[in-house]
Amino acid sequence: MIRLRGRTDKGRRWQQEIEFDLAVTLVREHMAVVVNPFTIRRLYTNKAFRQYILKRDNYTCFFCGEYGDTIDHLLPKAKGGHTTPVNCVCACNLCNQSKADRWLDDFMQDDAL
Template identity: 45%
Template sequence: MTQVAILNAGGQQVLGFVTLRHAIGMLYRQVARVHEAVPGETFGPYPVPRSVELVRYLYTKWIYEATGKLPYSREGVLRRDRRLCGYCGRSADTVDHILPRSKGGKTSWVNCVAACWPCNNRKADNTPTQAGMVLLVKPRVPTLQEIGPSLRRRK
């Protein structure tokens, strides 16, 4: 039976191998997408995959289950903060490093917060205190459920 490689989101790392049938099931459930296909071969509506790439959420889940740690992601910060700016509460689509990277701040769950563009721009390369801004939230490591795909809550 043909084995199909499962790759991480991004496709740089082989996480394991599954049967072709299992891989097609993953495509059908939209938990993975084709990374590399066998040219000219199809399985129903799908190209026959040589390798599939997990969608980012499942990669996160995979790492979490293997290591107990939730890998940082920008999208995860926005989801944790419900896309609301940590400084003014308005709608946010950027992520701010509370202690700026230039001052040794890490890209981590506790040093990053959702921020609207005007606040992010105003704060620039300063700490909140230096910028005269108040952080309204206390950033923390989210749960897997908080950053999970909001559209897949159907049972």
């Protein structure tokens, strides 16, 4: 087990124990940094992460190119995806709701019809 530390949107500190494989994923996908061999630190609060993704993607929906103000997981959380910069993109509300927890390829193929 690895200790994950972070802060809430209001600045309160928190920590939890997570599996080693998840810790590796969070560090590899730029959501956390290694503090020591037993601890990683989350880089973003929830609010800061949302703002980072929206600004990174210039408030443009990854799927349709229109204005976007929501965050969507390319690999849905329900299918094992994580909330990391590599797995999250800006999406408009319509695309986000339409994609739901479908695989990216299935959504893009259905959307093209």
